[in-house]
Amino acid sequence: MGRTPCCESKGVKKGPWTPEEDKLLVDYVQANAPGNWRMLPKLAGLNRCGKSCRLRWTNYLRPDIKRGPFTPEEHKSILQLHAIVGNKWSMIAAQLPGRTDNEIKNYWNTNLKKQLRQQAALNPAGDHPGLALAGSSSSSLAARHTAQWETARLEAEARLSMLSTSAATTSVTASSSSSTAEHGAADAPSSDVFLRLWNSEVGDTFRRKSVREEAAPPQKEGGAPAAPVLRPPRDDYSSAASNVTTAMMADYHAFLDLAAEELGLFHGGFSLYPPADGLFSEFH
DNA sequence: AAACTTTCCAACCGCCAACCC
DNA sequence: GGGGTTGGCGGTTGGAAAGTT
Known part of the structure; x- marks a missing residue:
């Protein structure tokens, strides 16, 4: 057309x-x-x-836009969310009320991506995190953990794709999906952490609520708030941010915390969260 | 102080999917 | 159901500001 x-x-x-x-x-x-x-x-x-x-x-x-430097919490959320969803800036922005997708995208491209590049230059072989831990800066830890999450995410996506293909032939029910994931987790390689998380109860809760938020029909006429409100767009994660419930945020954080725990297990105690002091002194 | 380089971010571009008739 | 329209999204760019030589 x-x-x-x-x-x-x-x-x-x-x-x-x-x-x-x-x-x-x-x-x-x-x-x-x-x-x-x-x-x-x-x-x-x-x-x-x-x-x-x-x-x-x-x-x-927009009046609800939050300006100024990103807080350590926002920084951490961006790192985690990007590792999970990739360059879905609007989705990431939906979890950071007051921040726009453009702002987050710029932040990523100027600060975080640069860090990854630097880390890649310093550590081209991509050695084991534990080996380089001593003497490495906290910022390189941040870069490394992001890279690890990114790799794990891509692998999980590939597996998810393969699973969905096989699921089509074995008619896996929704109720059994979690048990399937658990079963898979028993002998899954470490990189399946995302698959396990995504199929876990916490991940499922988060996923369902996210879908519900997205699928919620736009409030059309009637009951328009006094404040200037844009007509809710069809698929606007950013606008949906203001509607994210406390419960969803709790589930979301539980999901990330679980992810952090899981990753820690697989990388010899490598912390998902670098010390904030050293890390953010480089940014601001 | 001037020239040059780098960083930052607002704005643009093109694609795509949802919506509407 | 199909085609046109609209809005959203992610990638990219251009220029101003800041930093360096």
């Missing part, structure tokens, strides 16, 4: 937003929910592409 441009390119302004443009956009969105972003620029009196307006609002002007 043919793809239409997001806006008429002729005469549409690009580049940095001026305070006047910001004010026009904020005023409009606060007075009316944006609704149709394509029509918004015209209605708001902006000479901008609708897409640009949406981006400006979601990444910068």
Whole structure:
């Protein structure tokens, strides 16, 4: 199917937003929910592409956006979540209220990715963590544990894919999936930790709640809050962040804690969490 | 102080999937 | 069910700011 441009390119302004443009956009969105972003620029009196307006609002002007440096807790969450879900920035952002996917992506690309590169340069052979532990910096520990999680995640994904294929032929029921995972765990190699975690009760709880959050039908008209609220998008993890329940966060943290425990077992006591002092002194 | 390099991040781009008619 | 439209997402870029020589 043919793809239409997001806006008429002729005469549409690009580049940095001026305070006047910001004010026009904020005023409009606060007075009316944006609704149709394509029509918004015209209605708001902006000479901008609708897409640009949406981006400006979601990444910068939204009132619930939290600015400033990332906290150690946020840093830790990003590392863990990236190891689990990869470059799903919106998904990661959904777990960090007030942070946008763009911000997290930038943070990853500027700080964390750089660390991984440096670590790779210092340690090209990818030796065992325990061997390099002595004398290594806490930041390299962080880089290494991220790399380990990433590797484990990819392997688990591959296994999950294979399992799902075989499951199709053996008609594994949902209720037996956890026992299947447990059985597999008994003789599984260490890299199956993600598979085990994902199929564990904690992982299942987290997974189901995540799906429920995503699948929740957008609140359309009726009962619109007084505060300016964007029409909930179809698949907006970032917006869903504000709706994440305490219970879900507890499950989520339980999931990560379990993951931390599991990983510790497999790497000779290698800590998932490097000492915060040394680690964050390099970032901020 | 000037020139150059690096870092940071706002903004853009193109793809894709959900939605709507 | 199919095609067009819209919004969301991840990758990338460009320029300002900060740092270094």
